[in-house]
Amino acid sequence: MPEVLELLPENPGLATPLFDSEDDYTRFREEFIATVSPELEKWMEARRRSEEEARQRLLR
């Protein structure tokens, strides 16, 4: 039994699984990764270039 039910001892049936099957859950994970990956790659490159620019910027 998931521990979260212990957080609601007075109503243990209140929390139910979000996904009906393991397949649904797997599909959710795959879709999530496919959705976020291109943007995360873009952010990584932007960070790398930002750090490169910081080597040229003199502040006084």
Next chain:
Amino acid sequence: MILNEKSVHPILHFDAQHSWDALLTLVKPELDVRGLKRLKDVLKPQAKGVVIERHYIDKDYRDTFSHFHSKRFNTPHSRCVRLHFFSIPVQEDAIASGEEAMAGAYLGYSVIRPTKPNCIGRTLLVHTLRVDNSAHLAVCREQVHLLGTRLHVEGFPFISQDADATVCAESALWMLLRYYSNRYSWYSEALPFQITNLASSHAVGRRVYPSGGLFSWQLAEALRLQRFSPLVYSRAQFPDNFEHLLYTYIESGLPLLVTVPGHVITAFGHDSDYHLPPSGGAAYSSEFNRAFIVNDDNCFPYQALRHGGPQTGKDSRYGFGDIMEFIVPLPEKVFLAAEQAQTAIEAVLNGVETGILKHSPRLSSSAHVRRLFLTSSRSFKRHLTGRGMGNSTVARIYRHLPMPHFIWVCELAEVAEYQNERKILGEVLWDATRNTHEPDGWTALHYPERLLVDAGSAFNRAQDLLKVDLTGSTSYSLFKSNLHTL
């Protein structure tokens, strides 16, 4: 009126007999015309009196004196003068006896150094001196001892460069680090020359002092050596969300370094107009921001750096477009940057199985506002009872749910409720220690009709997503603990 003129602690009342110019005589030779103007610019509207503390040994000036100024042939004095400002006429007895009215009237202090061309040293003034009441800002608190009495002041630290041992880069770093060391015991206090030296091992082929300035990567490295995990954001590399990310970190209560052409300043607050029309769909609260609150060591504390540039004499001479880069001193346990957290959170809010469309008829029926920020779960939990979380079941589950030290929070609100009452309908909690590619960072997703919670990660196991149907949810106050609201 001048009281005790020849004593160690003369008192000046700004009245018909004596104006601010009398300070030039009383604080001679340390205070110059330029320094006086800077003090007047910020203090004149409210200050009615000042106690002058002569022969003050200032730890920050003494540090640069020992390591730099004392090595010169013609050395300045090793001591300073500290000015204590009050919003009512000051009486020595009233201060010495610790009268409540005097403590309440204390506006803070400014150390006047014997350095030219900038004599304004360590300064902490109350933020209400200059900041509009629509501003939200990070502040720290200090104890001050005057005439045997302990006073308190709350604000953001300020110091001007001495143009020798420190220039703007060291001054901006000092302001930032002093805020963090004043506020959190995890960070140690850094004195000006220590700050100069933080970057010295990377000054390859360059002398360390007199300071010729620092490259912005050296600022980031100095922050790393002070136990932060700094991130650098260049406008050119984040063209679409640069100001949004800057706002998001400030909204997270993380003062940061902002670079403009050839110069660096400290940003620690924002001034938002919540009645500006949002762009529609899912707008972020950063759209309401019209100014950042900054300390520029060339000017005086609490300037507003406005979207389109200065509008009044109180404003920074820079506008949003002048900001080229910012450096965030992230706490070491925050692995997920703001843009990464936002990408992950948007993926679940827009997801077929997890999104607003499937789980929240109320939020999906109209445009809504999102507010993204970082906070500690300790602070988040501390305000659960007061906020109510719109539903007692949600508050109870959150209270007992094991959470990471830092969480990214994305609040969800209906536009009108957010603008008029600053109330929200739900939030996403995302583990800030997660890998960017993991969908498991989800701690909880709270819609007014349903709570989705990861019971697996909470107990250090594989993700185990559960749903809890909610009835009778109401809107509730947004989270306010990160910044001080006037």
